Amino acid sequence: MPLLDAARAVRENAHAPYSRFKVGAALRTTTGAVFSGCNVENVAYPEGTCAEAGAIAAMVAAGETRIAEVAVIADSPSPVPPCGGCRQKLAEFADGDVVVTMATTAGQSATLTVAELLPGRFAADHMGNG
Template sequence: MGAPSSDLFRAACAAMAQAHAPYSRFPVGAAIRTASGAIHSGCNVENAAYPEGWCAETTAIGHMIMAGERQIEEVAVVAEKMDRITPCGGCRQRLAEFGTADTRVHLCDPGGVVETVRLGDLLPLSFSSSRG
């Protein structure tokens, strides 16, 4: 699987720099490339009523939806305190809602992509809707 273009990785890193993580001190950034080629990014946002914050992937998906997009082609996720960060279980399902089993998910550290996996490998038995 190919590495993401540098603009997707840079967008994830820029989002990570905006994270609001005063409780965990674990900033995360994510960037999504849609079918149109647009990039939507997001960071994790925590609050004192832990765990009622939200993940970077969730923020990026929200931006994608607000822009009128519905199809994820690839994702980059980065955290400064891990060698490679994977989306949590809830975010894997959120990504599956708008991606496919073949959607590329780039697991990154601040230096770049550590590994690229298929969304179907991260969440092999995802829930699916019966959209018509």
């Protein structure tokens, strides 16, 4: 299944009763495994979980740690990029040249790399751990 199709399918499972803004994300690891996630809202804003964070959590729970490709989809007038927090989360597990495809349910898409989404990212070597 193409990565964008996996993101589109999981988007239907999003729990978004407050914003009604469903988001789906899927990522492929360097081993070829695919993990997906959807946003899960909570009445106690902002305690929800983003779709990208859900996909990353599933990946890590399965014992994988390296992202090779990402797809995000939402019902939006234009392709929606990951939020700031998710950009940092993606950068934790992806090299800067990893492609992130952002799409709408109407078929529009745009692609950027992780480095383009998060220039000047905070990294482990800032803490002397790199």
